Structure formats: C-alpha cells, structure tokens
Amino acid sequence: MSGMRATGQLHIGHYLGVLKNWIRLQHEYDCYFAVADWHMLTTGSDKTDPLRDNTRDIVLDWLAAGVDPNKATIYVQSAVLETAELFLLLSMITPVNWMQRDPTLKDMIRDLKMAEDTVGHGLLGYPALQTADILGVMGDLVPVGRDQVAHIEISRDIARRFNHLYGVDYFPEPRPLLTDTPVVVGVDGRKMSKSYGNDIKLADGPEQVQSKIMASVTDPARIKKTDFGHPEVCAVYAMWEMLGREKAPEVAELCRKAEIGCVQDKKALAAHINEILAPMQERRRELATNPGMLEDIIASGNAKARATTRETVERVREIMKLNRFSESGKPVFGA
Ligand code: TRP
Numbered sequence: 001m002s003g004m005r006a007t008g009q010l011h012i013g014h015y016l017g018v019l020k021n022w023i024r025l026q027h028e029y030d031c032y033f034a035v036a037d038w039h040m041l042t043t044g045s046d047k048t049d050p051l052r053d054n055t056r057d058i059v060l061d062w063l064a065a066g067v068d069p070n071k072a073t074i075y076v077q078s079a080v081l082e083t084a085e086l087f088l089l090l091s092m093i094t095p096v097n098w099m100q101r102d103p104t105l106k107d108m109i110r111d112l113k114m115a116e117d118t119v120g121h122g123l124l125g126y127p128a129l130q131t132a133d134i135l136g137v138m139g140d141l142v143p144v145g146r147d148q149v150a151h152i153e154i155s156r157d158i159a160r161r162f163n164h165l166y167g168v169d170y171f172p173e174p175r176p177l178l179t180d181t182p183v184v185v186g187v188d189g190r191k192m193s194k195s196y197g198n199d200i201k202l203a204d205g206p207e208q209v210q211s212k213i214m215a216s217v218t219d220p221a222r223i224k225k226t227d228f229g230h231p232e233v234c235a236v237y238a239m240w241e242m243l244g245r246e247k248a249p250e251v252a253e254l255c256r257k258a259e260i261g262c263v264q265d266k267k268a269l270a271a272h273i274n275e276i277l278a279p280m281q282e283r284r285r286e287l288a289t290n291p292g293m294l295e296d297i298i299a300s301g302n303a304k305a306r307a308t309t310r311e312t313v314e315r316v317r318e319i320m321k322l323n324r325f326s327e328s329g330k331p332v333f334g335a
Contacts, residue, residue, distance in 0.1 A: 001139030001174075003034035003077065003130070006054040007044070010061040011199035012273075013145075013184035013192035016242055021143035021179050023066040031072035032137045032305055035059060038077050038084075039130065042123040043112060059294060061202055064284035075301035077133060082309040087132035089316060091125060093161050094154075099124050104150040111195065131155040131174075136309035140172040146183055152176040166319045181242050187216035189235035203281060206274045213239075213270040218262045219255075229255035229262075236262070236269055244272050 002022060004014070025031055035055050041048070055076060067074065077083060099105065105126060109119055122129075130151050134142055135158075142152050152174055159171035183191055186198030193199060200212055218234045221227065231237035231252040240248040251268075254260035287294065317324070324332040 001032045001034070001134045001137050001141075002143050003036040003039070003133055004058060005036045005040045006051060006058050007040055008050070008054055008194060009057060009201045009203055010065075011192060011194065011201050012243070013186070013199060014061075015065055015202060016181040016184050017145040017179055018143060019062065019065045019067070021177060022062070022072070023068075025141065025143055025177075026068055026071040029141065032139065032308075033062065033067060033072055033074050034077045034080075034133055034305070035075070036077045036130075036133070039126065042120065042126050042129075043108065043114075045120070045122075056291075056294065059298060060284055060287055063287055063294075063297075064280045065202065066280075069297040069301070073137075073301045073304045074297055075305040076298060079298075079302035080136065080306045080309050082306060082313045083129075083132045083136050086136050086309065086313050086316065087125070087129045089313075089320065090132055090135070090158055090162070091128050093165060094128050094131075094158055096124070098154050098157060099127060102127055102150050102154060104147050107147070127151040127154040128158065131158045134174050135159060135171050136312050137305060138172055138308070138312060139174055141177050142174050143177040143179075146178060149176045149178075168319055170315065170319060184242055185235060185238040187212050187235060187239075189217050189238065200273065202277060203284065204277065205281075206270075209273050209277070210267070210270040213266045213273070214263075216266065218265075222262065225261040226258050228258050231255050236266055239269055239273075243276065244269075247272070 002018070004010075004018070010019075022031065022033060035058055037051060037055060040051065040054075059074060062074065063069065105123070108123075108126075109116075127150075131154065133139075134152075134155050142148075142155070144152065153176075156173045156175070159173045162171055163169055186192035186196060187200070188196065188198040190196055190198060200209055204212070213236065216235050216239075218236050219230045220233070222229045234255070237248070237252060237255065240251050244251075251260070251265060255265065321335075326332060
C-alpha cells in the first residue's frame with residue numbers, strides 16, 4: 001500500500017524515488033495506491049481550489065508512468081470513509097508524543113515556516129491517518145520516498161501496540177521500501193523538490209527540460225572548457241548517475257579529461273531525459289482523451305479499497321469489543 005498527496009504535477013524525483021517501485025511491485029503483490037486528498041488538507045485546508053484537478057492529474061501521471069489499473073487498485077483516500085473510522089480508533093491507542101517526535105512532521109512544520117500555534121490537530125495526526133490507510137487494506141510493504149520512513153515507523157508501532165493491547169496477531173507490521181535512488185538531486189544539486197523550484201516534471205516538454213538543464217549547476221572550478229572537470233561536485237553528473245547509469249562512467253571520464261564541455265554535456269543529458277519522458281507524455285496524452293476511462297478506473301478502485309477497509313474495520317470493532325448494532329440500529333448487548 002502506498003499513497004501520494006494530491007499537491008500538483010509529479011517530477012522525476014517521484015518517479016525514481018517511488019513510482020518505479022510501485023510499477024515493479026504491482027506484478028508481485030496485491031497493491032493499493034491512494035491519492036491522499038485528506039492528507040493534503042493537513043497543511044492546505046484553505047487551498048482546496050486545485051484539489052479535484054490535482055487528483056485527476058496525479059492519477060494520469062501514475063498511469064502514464066506505468067501503474068497498471070488491471071494489476072493495482074488505484075483509489076482516492078476520501079472515497080473510503082471507513083479509513084476515517086479506523087483513524088479515529090487508532091488515534092485512541094496512539095500516544096501524542098509519538099507524533100511530536102516524528103522528524104518528518106517536524107521538517108514539514110519547519111519547511112512551511114508554520115508557527116507552533118497553527119499546527120492543527122489534523123497535521124499532528126498525519127502519521128495515524130497514514131497508518132489507517134495502510135492497515136485498512138492490511139498493507140505490509142509500503143513503497144515510499146525516504147522522507148516517509150519516519151511515518152511508517154510509527155505505523156509499525158501502532159500496529160504492534162494494537163496487537164499487544166488486544167492480545168491478537170491481527171495487523172501486519174508495515175515496512176517501508178525504498179528504491180535504489182531514494183533521494184533524487186535537482187538541477188541545483190539540492191534534493192529535488194517542487195518547493196525548491198529545482199525539479200523536472202514528468203510533463204515537462206523538450207524545451208522546458210532543455211532550459212532547466214542548461215541553467216543547472218556544474219563544477220564551479222571548471223571555468224574554461226579546457227579545465228579538467230570534477231563530476232563528483234556537479235549536479236548534471238548527479239543526474240546522469242540517477243537517470244543514465246549506463247552512460248555515467250563515460251561522461252565522468254570525458255569530463256575529467258576535459259574532452260566534453262559542460263554545454264555539450266547538458267545537451268546530451270537533456271536529450272536523454274527527454275527520451276525517458278517522451279513515451280510517458282505520449283501515454284498521458286492518450287489517456288487524457290478518455291476521461292470516462294479514468295473515472296471508471298478510480299470508481300472500481302474506490303469500491304475495492306472500500307470493501308477491503310470495511311472488512312478490516314468490522315474486525316477491529318469486534319477485537320476492541322465496541323458496541324454492535326443490528327440492521328435496524330438496535331444495540332446488541334452482551335459479549
Ligand atoms: N504521506 C505520504 C506522502 O506525503 C502520502 C500517503 C498518504 C501515504 N497515505 C499513505 C504513503 C499511506 C504511504 C502509505 O507522500
């Protein structure tokens with residue numbers, strides 16, 4: 001099970017850091033992939049204007065990248081109301097200080113420059129909501145980016161605590177799964193992130209890719225083309241290592257010997273990236289012409305995720321010995 005917040009267009013970092021694993025795992029596991037629209041509210045409850053379009057766009061990005069709706073269940077978090085119930089119940093057994101210690105939450109609060117008194121109850125509960133997503137479908141492997149690992153550790157703790165408190169062996173203890181490029185470098189050499197403005201979107205056309213790569217930073221000590229380069233300090237080379245591992249050693253060699261200039265190198269990288277993106281963009285254009293198909297994919301994913309999560313929640317109610325009601329709403333007392 002995994003998910004992404006619906007906050008806008010995906011970039012190469014999402015692809016290399018997360019989606020590659022989704023695409024691989026869908027052949028081996030019963031996968032559930034959610035658009036986490038409730039999670040988006042934890043920091044953007046006043047910025048919902050683009051939410052519906054973002055939801056469509058992110059699913060299009062997933063499909064274009066190779067997530068196969070015939071193999072994996074693609075759904076929208078908020079269509080599974082049972083997740084909210086599970087979130088509430090799990091919240092009862094989750095100590096507040098587990099959340100307060102979560103380094104990823106601390107980073108989010110710092111990066112968004114949030115004053116402490118603006119951190120909402122919902123944001124504090126972020127890892128518990130994520131846990132409800134995962135445990136609702138009995139997820140054990142969670143393919144995510146490195147920033148999510150701290151959350152998944154809390155999910156493990158919550159699952160373990162539930163099992164311990166109620167003396168059951170019900171919930172799996174979810175484990176995070178990273179790709180071989182868990183941290184993707186952007187055009188300025190920092191971690192690729194929309195908020196740093198250093199990302200290359202999966203939807204960027206050839207000119208956009210070219211101009212972003214042309215503006216990227218190389219070895220600052222290499223002023224003239226005849227200067228020997230140092231690939232290890234160059235953002236362009238870092239991108240070669242991530243995106244064109246088979247070509248990287250040759251590029252490094254040419255750069256060190258000053259046999260290739262930065263401009264030429266950048267052009268080659270841009271062309272290479274465009275080759276990777278072109279088939280995705282082609283698929284995306286095709287998919288976008290058939291909105292009914294997209295709606296059907298999400299509808300059937302929603303139904304499946306909902307049925308699975310409902311089963312989980314019903315079992316949890318039993319395990320926790322909560323009140324039961326008959327079809328007509330009458331309480332069923334006693335053990
Ligand atoms: N927090 C994740 C992110 O920001 C999104 C997410 C929501 C998620 N629910 C999840 C990831 C469940 C893994 C499992 O990308």
